[in-house]
Amino acid sequence: MIKKNRSWWKDDTIPNLIGRKQIDWSIFEYGTHIPMDFHEDFDTANQNIEIPLGQSKKALLTIEGSQFECNLSRINQKKQLREALQIRYDSNTELKDYMIAKFRSTYNYLFHKRSQAASTKNPITVPEQFAEYVEFYATDQPFVYELKLITNDVPIPENQPAIWWVCQGTSFSVQKQESVLWAPLKDSSGKTPHHWETMKDVRVNDIVLHYSNGALRAVSQVQEAAVEQPKPQSLSDQQWDEQGRLVVTEYHELNPPIQLTAISQDLLQLHITKGPINRKGGVNQGYLFPFTLQGLSVIQNKSKDTPWPEFTLLSEVEDVEQEVELVTLTDEETSAHIQSVKSYIQQQGFTYPDLMIENFYLSLKTKPFVILAGISGTGKTKLVQKFAEALGATEANGRFTLIPVRPDWSDPSDLIGYKDLSGTFRRGKLTYALEEASAQENQQKPYFVCLDEMNLARVEHYFSDLLSILETQRWQEERIVTDTVVGEEQVGRNIGIPENVFFIGTVNMDETTHPFSKKVLDRANTIEFNYIELDNFIGLEEAAVTPEVEIESLYPTARFLTSNYLQLKDAYAEYKDLIHDTVNQLVKINTILESIHAHVGFRVRDSICFYLIYNERYSLMTVEEAMDFQILQKILPRIQGNHSGVKKVIIELLVFSLNGFTSNSKAYVEGERDIEQEWKKLRKENNVKYPQTAQKLIYMLRRLDHDGFTSFWVS
Structure with a gap:
């Protein structure tokens, strides 16, 4: 038996064949989606070992004696009320390069077509006679597949037909009857509008979509290219110039017609240059407009009840959202990736205190904005760079953006952009990063934006708008979206803060910098870099690297x-x-905090709870260690002042951090007992409940006693 579904094919008489996949852009980008009809074939090849819904399993692809790692992932597509199976190798650059080299003909053709297209949202395929394939064969081991590559060394011709959209109004029925298009050469002022001039670019076999009275009513294939010819007699009642261009085309009526309201919003997302759809979702005034293969595919996807003639079926009509479905990691896989990140950073020769990497990870997971504070030269920026590198994000590939903050920044324009005197919008570095991160093909990749020396300018002046937009995070079709940062009138489309973008600010606290407001502190974890071990040489010696924990080739x-x-x-x-x-x-x-009006609200409560939940899920540290980090990073930065009330709060928090209670704090507040001596005693016994918090509070208390003023930012 032979079965076929979209780009997959199988003949049951071929031994061990799981399926043959036609090469498309997904093979070079991330892997492939497996249609439902072929799930059972992969289950059989995997000896019926089930992958739980929402999880993935490592697999091996054997090609011409070489082995490559990938993931076989089972995804819950809640929106479509179904599950999906995918082979993913998003970050395995070695395998992707191999596929490009082997399928060079298809790659060159698709690359050229994608570069010319107004949008790559919908699939572009090669003509069937030039198609290349990869065949998957079962082996005697589950999740190990033998691949056979069927290549084509003949260059693929690029003479695909152009797509056009014609607005005909009342002239539709007459022109359909005569199988023509006709447009004047000039208007009443002697000029030739671009929507008439396009007639001269129409070629034989081009495809034309015919719009009239609120709907697409026909599609045609051009039989004869445009020639100059007087207005046909049948159009004599039209108030047009007598001289024009005529195209002969074969009409095929669409039944039922496709209403504009059913397709206009999807077509708007393609941003077709000089296309037929205006910003309000209506049609532009004019006659013949350039259209795209992607636009045709969108319309076909939206009109599956309408039979389309064979000459229009130039691309697969497929639910393209499958291509950007993000694979959900299991908690065990997440824990393993964290250890790989730690190993990578150490192998690069950088060492950080115990649990620093785990803390940084949990802070980013809790909220995509983290502040790294401390004296200069302690490795704050390097931590961000190396952490990003461990996840495949570098300055070279555009997924790590370092933005040095200038003291004269007073508004968001230096980050986002501004209009120059000519009215042209000049993008800021952040806008470039947000645009790239929000592109469909990049939605599965993490992007990092590092604001270096963030508090050289007042953070509230240039970053406040972005913090407010971060607070608009909400779920939309299983993804996190926000309000718009930069709008359609500036960059052609509305761009918010994608869920795959993470902000890290590095700060040095001295007399040249500005303090942070509670608005900023509430929205970030503040990680301090002030405890330095200059004699720590771990990671500098080659022997310190342990090969068994080297970073995996597949990035999450x-x-x-x-x-x-x-x-x-x-x-x-x-x-x-x-x-x-x-x-x-x-x-x-x-x-304790209420007496100095430093108490926290629901935002901080939720953030701390999320941090503790993630920690429990991934088993990274004890509950006490995690709570210690959160008090240190979310509570203590709020405390500053020069009066007795601040001292009382610090002492009461110290008592709480030593044993988790506050009932016996009165004696310490009134000076009857020495809180620092108690801290030294318990620390020596290794019996402090929240040791990092206690140590920081001791420093803050010493500073208050010595200088008459204290805050989290000085020690």
Whole structure:
């Protein structure tokens, strides 16, 4: 038996054949989607070992004696009420380069067509007679497949037909009857509008979509290219110039017609240059407009009840959202990737305190904005760079953007962009990064934006708008979206902050920098770099590198860092006990902070709970260690001042950090007992509940006693 579904084919008489896949752009970009009809073939090849829904399993592809790693992922496509199976090798550049080299003919053709297209949202395929294929064969091992490549060394001709859209109005029926298009050479003022001039570019076999009275009513294939010819007699009642251009084309009526309202919004997303659709979703005034193969494919996808003639079927009519489905990592896979990141950073010769990388990861996972604070030269920027590199993001590939902050920044224009005197919008570095990260083919890749020396200018002046936009995060079709950062009138489309973009600010606190407001502190984890071990040489010696924990060749997708929760209710049912325990601790802390109006609200509560939840999921540290980081990073930066009330709060928090209680703090506040001596005693016994918090509070208390003023930012 032979079966076929989209670009897949199988003949059951061929031993061990799982299926043959026609080469398309996905093979060079990420892998391939496997149609439902072929799921059972892969299940059989995998000896019926099931992959749980929403998870993936490592697989091996054997090609001409070489082996390449990939993931076989089973995805829950809730929007389509179905599951999907995919072979993914997004970051395996060795395999992608191999495929490009082997299928050079298809790659060159598709690359050329994609570069010419107004949008690559819909698939572009090569003509069938020039198609190349990869065949998947089962082996005696599950999740190990033998691949056979069927290549074509003949260059593929690029003379695909052009696509046009003609607005005919009341002249539709007459021109259809005569199988022609006709447009004047000049208007009443002697000029030739571009929508008439396009007639001279029409060629034989081009495809024309015919629009009239609110709907597409026919499609035609051009039989004779445009020639100059007087207005046909049948159009004599039309108030046009007598001289014009005529095209002979064979009409095929679309039944039922395709209403403009059903397709206009999708076509708007293609941004077709000088196309027929205006910003309001209507049609532009004019006659013949250039259109695209992608636009035709969108219309065909939206009109599956309308029979289309064979000459229009130039691309697969397929749900293209499959191509950008993000693979969800299991908690075990996430933990393994974190260890790989740590190993990579150490192998690069950089060392950080225990749990620093885990803390940085959890902070980014909780909220895509983290502040790294400390004295100059402690490796803050290097941590960001190396962490990004470990996930495949570098300056070279455009996924790591370093933006040095200037002291004269007073608004977002230096980040986002501005209009010059001519009215042209000049993009800022951040806008370039957001545009690239939001492109369909990049949605599965993490992007990092590092604002270096972030507080040289007042953060509230140039970054406040972006912080407010981050607060608009919401779920939309299983992805996190925000309000618009830069609009259609500036860059041609609305761009928010994609879920795969992560902001990190590095700061040095001295007399040349500005402090942070609570608005900034509430929205970030502040990680401090002030405890330096100059004699730590781990990572500098070759012997310190352990090959068995080398970083994996496959980078995780952006979902490695993307938040799973936006509101506490998203996690409450599953982590109710942990949430209650955490909030009980925060209630005690808030009771202390209220006296100096430094208590926290729901935003900080949720953020700390999410941090603790992720930590439990990935088993990175103890609950006490995680809570210690959160008090240090989310609570203490709010405390500053020069009066007795601040000292009372610091001492009460110190007592709480030593043992988790506040009931015996009065004696320490009133000076009857020495809190620093108690801290030294418990620290020596290794019996401090929150040791990092306690140590920072001791420094803050010493500074208050010595200088009469203290804050988190000085030590």
